[in-house]
Amino acid sequence: MNNKKKRLRSFRCGPLALLVFAGTAGAQSQPNSNEAIAQAFAQAGGATPQVVAQPDGSTRIEWHGNATVDVYGNKINSAGGTTTSPLTSGTFGRSVFQSDLRGIGPGGDVSQFQLGMTFSNDRSVLSQTSHQINNLQLGRAGPNYQISVGDVMPNFSTLSSALGVRGLMASRQFGNTGVSGYTGVVAESWEALGEQIYRNQLVREVYGVKVDHAITPGLKVFATGQEGSDRSDSITAPGVIGTLQPARVRAGSGGLTYQDGPWQLSTEAAMSGYEQTGLPGRHGHAFVADGSWRGTTVTLRSGFHDIDTNFVSLSTAAQAGIKEGYVGGDWTAASWLSLGSDLRRTKLATLDFAGIPSTITRTDSGSARATVNLGPNWPGWTGNLQQAESRIFDALGQRARNEQSSAGVNYASPTWTSGFNYGLSKVRSAGAALSDSDTESYQLMLGRSFSNANANEPASWTLNLNTSGGMQRQHLLAGGDTVTTNYSVGISGQNTRYGSLNLIFTGGEITQLTGLPALRQRGVQLEALHPLSARAAVKVYSRDIQRNIGDPLSGATERVTGIQLSYTL
Amino acid sequence: MSPTIPTCSPGRLARFCLSRRLRFCLHRCLQCCALAWICLLPGAQAQGAAAPPAFELEQGARGALNTLIVAYAGNQPLLAETMLDEAMIGRQILVDQMRTSLNQQAQIQVSLRDVRSSIGDNVVAVTFSWEKRFLQIPAMTPMLRSGRAIFMWQRSAQGWRLVGISGDSPFAL
CATH class of the missing domain: 3.10.450.50 (Nuclear Transport Factor 2; Chain: A,)
Structure with a gap:
């Protein structure tokens, strides 16, 4: 306990805390408020911060964070250059820093400062710069308000605003009514926004507001309004300047959510306006409704989405031109049998644009699945069956069909694991008949675990041996087969004192239709981790992968050796 | 060479007032004030405000x-x-x-x-x-x-x- 207390950081003592969280920690202790907030963390599914009441009445919490530093050398030999390997030869470094600092004041307010950064000179990690801000957020939340600055994520609803914004977001609860708003910009990164690197996309200024009102504890109605407008001269990448015309988006929506016992329903209707320089403006509409009923043994769900091709909003989830409906359900038919099925009809329309008429593609699809638990007479054994099929009718009247079937049986016990899976895939397409094929696949795995665990003490060491092998045969209806085989053998051990060791051998080959020699793969990976202290560890790793050995076009050899130091705050 | 000192003429002031940059600044300030105002108004009902880490x-x-x-x-x-x-x-x-x-x-x-x-x-x-x-x-x-x-x-x-x-x-x- 003493050691744990030493690791804690007091918000009142740290200079950063003084800067960021001034005024959050008071002299009066309110353990009940703190416990309530901690319970809220737990209910939300997050790790609960450790709140420790001090003799003087103040509160301290943990500071989560970690830092890793990697130094590694690459030796790459790639026949196709960057086409066959993302890596380049050389010695590189990479460090990642993540911090999550939170304080809970006596009044129940939560202050937070989150920062994640990556530094690297390896262009396969950071393509344009030697450092980047992964995420940055500073905020404060109380019993009835929340305000955040930095990387914020307004998630008003499916059709309105659901996007990452660099800016400010705030929400406030007034009785049964809540008000949320945000303002900021959508940019590729902080570095692009600060013009440290070229901008390839227009910077979009956005803002939005949402008002929701709870009519009953389970029924809530809401309305949203948002707007986004591109900065006309914000692209700085030389080859991209002038290729994108600025646009302006306006959208408004209204909807309701209902949740009561087993019932759940959400529905929303929206309208939008879109203006782009040099093009006529367009207006779109959208409607979505999704519902579910969750009983003891049965879950049913259904939904309908209709998004106009002209609809544009600030939501990542709203895909224009989609009209679809679906029904599905899961049923625990018996203690040993679970069944599930989904049916869906989708229509995808393209935008009537620049004289090119709209085209429509229709898809009917369905899936069924069953999981069998063989019960106490066969402990550890499970089986599963799955079938999925879709039929596609494209704009030219051509048909396509995708079928996927799989069956498997698995066994798991404290010392043995095993599994066998069979899959069959059939793909037919009138528009790409040369690719029509039937593909069979088999996968087998076996694992064995050893340890010194007994009824009185947990294991101080474990040893795991795993092997797997697979074969896939693709029969092209136009003629010819390709066969892909693969195998892996893995050994891993862990000791509470010395750390862990993982060693994996892989291999396989792909036969070619052209009669050329098979493309062979081979690889070995080694990773050894040793704890230096309760918070620090060192890891040594090495990887030697050879793909398509000897092939003049696709051959590649990647040898990576490195060391990593990690430290947890 | 003496440095050029900007002068404040009515025309220059009008152009500045109508400039897009000023309108953007005013717009953004208005939005920030509105959001701050929302947070500063007295709330009525306690609600779990803590989010997962x-x-x-x-x-x-x-x-x-x-x-x-x-x-x-x-x-x-x-x-x-x-x-x-x-x-x-x-x-x-x-x-x-x-x-x-x-x-x-x-x-x-x-x-x-x-x-x-x-x-x-x-x-x-x-x-x-x-x-x-x-x-x-x-x-x-x-x-x-x-x-x-x-x-x-x-x-x-x-x-x-x-x-x-x-x-x-x-x-x-």
Whole structure:
């Protein structure tokens, strides 16, 4: 306990805390408020911060964070250059820093400062710069308000605003009514926004507001309004300047959510306006409704989405031109049998644009699945069956069909694991008949675990041996087969004192239709981790992968050796 | 040479007042004031304001993204489909993209770079650049595709589910 207390950081003592969280920690202790907030963390599914009441009445919490530093050398030999390997030869470094600092004041307010950064000179990690801000957020939340600055994520609803914004977001609860708003910009990164690197996309200024009102504890109605407008001269990448015309988006929506016992329903209707320089403006509409009923043994769900091709909003989830409906359900038919099925009809329309008429593609699809638990007479054994099929009718009247079937049986016990899976895939397409094929696949795995665990003490060491092998045969209806085989053998051990060791051998080959020699793969990976202290560890790793050995076009050899130091705050 | 001293003429002042930059500044100040005003008004009802640690959310979403990519590249489309939310708009379009590309591409490798996150309440938008390398069937020609995408992940009782994709899809042909 003493050691744990030493690791804690007091918000009142740290200079950063003084800067960021001034005024959050008071002299009066309110353990009940703190416990309530901690319970809220737990209910939300997050790790609960450790709140420790001090003799003087103040509160301290943990500071989560970690830092890793990697130094590694690459030796790459790639026949196709960057086409066959993302890596380049050389010695590189990479460090990642993540911090999550939170304080809970006596009044129940939560202050937070989150920062994640990556530094690297390896262009396969950071393509344009030697450092980047992964995420940055500073905020404060109380019993009835929340305000955040930095990387914020307004998630008003499916059709309105659901996007990452660099800016400010705030929400406030007034009785049964809540008000949320945000303002900021959508940019590729902080570095692009600060013009440290070229901008390839227009910077979009956005803002939005949402008002929701709870009519009953389970029924809530809401309305949203948002707007986004591109900065006309914000692209700085030389080859991209002038290729994108600025646009302006306006959208408004209204909807309701209902949740009561087993019932759940959400529905929303929206309208939008879109203006782009040099093009006529367009207006779109959208409607979505999704519902579910969750009983003891049965879950049913259904939904309908209709998004106009002209609809544009600030939501990542709203895909224009989609009209679809679906029904599905899961049923625990018996203690040993679970069944599930989904049916869906989708229509995808393209935008009537620049004289090119709209085209429509229709898809009917369905899936069924069953999981069998063989019960106490066969402990550890499970089986599963799955079938999925879709039929596609494209704009030219051509048909396509995708079928996927799989069956498997698995066994798991404290010392043995095993599994066998069979899959069959059939793909037919009138528009790409040369690719029509039937593909069979088999996968087998076996694992064995050893340890010194007994009824009185947990294991101080474990040893795991795993092997797997697979074969896939693709029969092209136009003629010819390709066969892909693969195998892996893995050994891993862990000791509470010395750390862990993982060693994996892989291999396989792909036969070619052209009669050329098979493309062979081979690889070995080694990773050894040793704890230096309760918070620090060192890891040594090495990887030697050879793909398509000897092939003049696709051959590649990647040898990576490195060391990593990690430290947890 | 003496430095040029800007003069304040009525015309210059009018141009400044009508300039886009000033209007933008005023607009943005107004928005910030409105948001601050919302937060400063007296609230009426206590509500759980604490959110899950962003640290955990970001790691969860990135882990789900890696799992989805590995399942796809490992030719396990049925496993990848289980990570797509049933209510995802255009779900079947994405599923058929996966199945069609897996039928025509072998030895798929998808590498991610410049990964960033925006974190909300149980929602994380992961932005990244991707490169996809594969052998084109039947001639086994090495190919490279690249793009930039935003995947929006939502944490539910069933785990992390993909609820939206924006930008270039790495699962397309």
